[in-house]
Amino acid sequence: MTDGETPLPLPFGYRDSALYVEDVPVSELAARYGTPLYVTSEARLRENARKLFGAFRPQWPRFSLLYAVKANSNPAIVRILASEGCGADCSNPAEIRIAVDAGVPSDRILYTGAYPRTEELAAAIDAGVRVNLDDPELLPRLLACGRPPALSFRVNPGETEAGPEGLRFAGPDAKFGAPLEPVVDGLRAAAAAGIRRLGLHTMPGSNILDPAHFGRLGRFLATAARRIRAAGIELEFLDFGGGLGVPYRPSESPLDVTEVARQIATALRSAYPDGTAAPTLFAEPGRYLVADSTILVTRVTHTKAHPIPFVGVDAGMHTLLRPALYGAYHPVYAVERRETEPHPIQHVGGPVCENTDVLARDRRLPRLRRDDLIALGIAGAYGFSMSSQYNNRPRAAEVLVRGAEGFPIRERERFEDLVARTRLPPHLTGTLLPPPVGPSGGR
Numbered sequence: 001m002t003d004g005e006t007p008l009p010l011p012f013g014y015r016d017s018a019l020y021v022e023d024v025p026v027s028e029l030a031a032r033y034g035t036p037l038y039v040t041s042e043a044r045l046r047e048n049a050r051k052l053f054g055a056f057r058p059q060w061p062r063f064s065l066l067y068a069v070k071a072n073s074n075p076a077i078v079r080i081l082a083s084e085g086c087g088a089d090c091s092n093p094a095e096i097r098i099a100v101d102a103g104v105p106s107d108r109i110l111y112t113g114a115y116p117r118t119e120e121l122a123a124a125i126d127a128g129v130r131v132n133l134d135d136p137e138l139l140p141r142l143l144a145c146g147r148p149p150a151l152s153f154r155v156n157p158g159e160t161e162a163g164p165e166g167l168r169f170a171g172p173d174a175k176f177g178a179p180l181e182p183v184v185d186g187l188r189a190a191a192a193a194g195i196r197r198l199g200l201h202t203m204p205g206s207n208i209l210d211p212a213h214f215g216r217l218g219r220f221l222a223t224a225a226r227r228i229r230a231a232g233i234e235l236e237f238l239d240f241g242g243g244l245g246v247p248y249r250p251s252e253s254p255l256d257v258t259e260v261a262r263q264i265a266t267a268l269r270s271a272y273p274d275g276t277a278a279p280t281l282f283a284e285p286g287r288y289l290v291a292d293s294t295i296l297v298t299r300v301t302h303t304k305a306h307p308i309p310f311v312g313v314d315a316g317m318h319t320l321l322r323p324a325l326y327g328a329y330h331p332v333y334a335v336e337r338r339e340t341e342p343h344p345i346q347h348v349g350g351p352v353c354e355n356t357d358v359l360a361r362d363r364r365l366p367r368l369r370r371d372d373l374i375a376l377g378i379a380g381a382y383g384f385s386m387s388s389q390y391n392n393r394p395r396a397a398e399v400l401v402r403g404a405e406g407f408p409i410r411e412r413e414r415f416e417d418l419v420a421r422t423r424l425p426p427h428l429t430g431t432l433l434p435p436p437v438g439p440s441g442g443r
């Protein structure tokens with residue numbers, strides 16, 4: 001039994017009463033690699049990339065996907081997506097390096113830094129990747145480092161209803177992007193500095209499940225592109241960011257990405273009616289590509305009946321931060337189903353000393369016992385990548401499943417990783433001396 005309702009995405013599913021990822025029982029992976037354990041299906045990753053290309057290419061042939069590496073930067077995952085033709089959206093030089101090492105060509109890498117240090121701009125120039133500036137006033141600092149092969153600016157489209165609370169990046173209070181007119185000035189300045197390949201970027205929100213939002217975004221981009229053309233600039237690329245949502249809750253339906261593509265392309269065709277000078281369209285999804293490719297497997301450590309029924313597990317906010325960070329919902333699945341038992345309402349809590357360390361609230365779960373395994377679903381996006389060592393807990397391991405085989409793609413951290421970079425200054429080494437005695441004889 002599960003908490004019920006959010007369907008497991010294929011190729012996750014039950015055979016008899018056991019949860020499988022592709023052809024591997026989850027319990028076997030937990031026994032072999034320990035818990036908490038992130039388990040990713042390679043087939044699902046590939047399917048997600050193909051679904052997006054399949055939705056967009058017929059509508060807009062010059063379409064490219066840039067995987068937002070921040071969602072899960074494991075090199076194996078970046079490489080699988082690169083082998084499907086995805087480029088990379090990178091938010092810092094480390095992510096650029098991960099993408100380059102995974103084999104992503106530099107022309108398919110876009111660096112978007114929010115509030116970057118000059119060294120970060122210089123690293124992007126050295127890597128020869130496309131650069132997307134959050135603020136046109138960053139241009140002189142960028143040009144002092146060199147000229148990128150292609151440049152865009154992030155425009156803030158103003159108030160939108162994009163995305164749930166905590167996942168909205170646009171509007172008058174947002175920290176991202178600049179209004180259109182300063183962006184037009186920035187594009188003019190970039191052209192005057194000799195940069196020929198120019199683009200426009202926007203990213204108003206995340207986890208959006210309404211195709212109409214993307215239609216509005218397409219109309220915004222079309223209007224902006226016309227305004228930019230009126231300023232004498234032809235854009236080489238338009239980037240509508242990420243934001244493609246996935247259903248986490250039982251009440252949510254999958255996003256119709258064919259409809260998203262249709263609405264965006266219809267809007268953009270109004271700015272490029274003959275199609276010949278049409279720019280490349282970039283999307284830079286993170287969540288859509290990886291969220292449902294991965295589950296987080298965790299073991300029950302204790303169950304407590306009062307004051308409300310709690311299932312304690314060995315994963316917590318240090319493993320999966322989203323529930324504590326913004327009340328995110330992750331479905332919970334039993335790894336061994338016991339259908340016949342009653343399913344009381346329970347909370348699932350982690351071992352971290354914070355009252356917010358609750359991974360799931362008010363779920364109808366089977367009566368779990370110590371050492372049972374459960375899986376938190378849709379855990380591939382901003383799961384491992386937001387994890388931490390808080391409370392001195394080493395980070396989890398990651399495993400990739402391909403058919404009947406599991407491959408470790410990240411080792412579990414150990415105690416040594418917690419302290420590896422700490423140092424004692426000289427006066428604290430050696431035998432600890434008693435505290436100095438003050439004139440009064442005390443401390």
Ligand SMILES: Cc1ncc(COP(=O)(O)O)c(C=O)c1O
Nearest residue numbers: 068206207242243284285286287
């Ligand atoms: C610039 C940029 N692009 C893409 C993404 C990916 O967003 P999502 O995971 O919603 O697709 C993000 C996420 O924060 C982002 O900041």
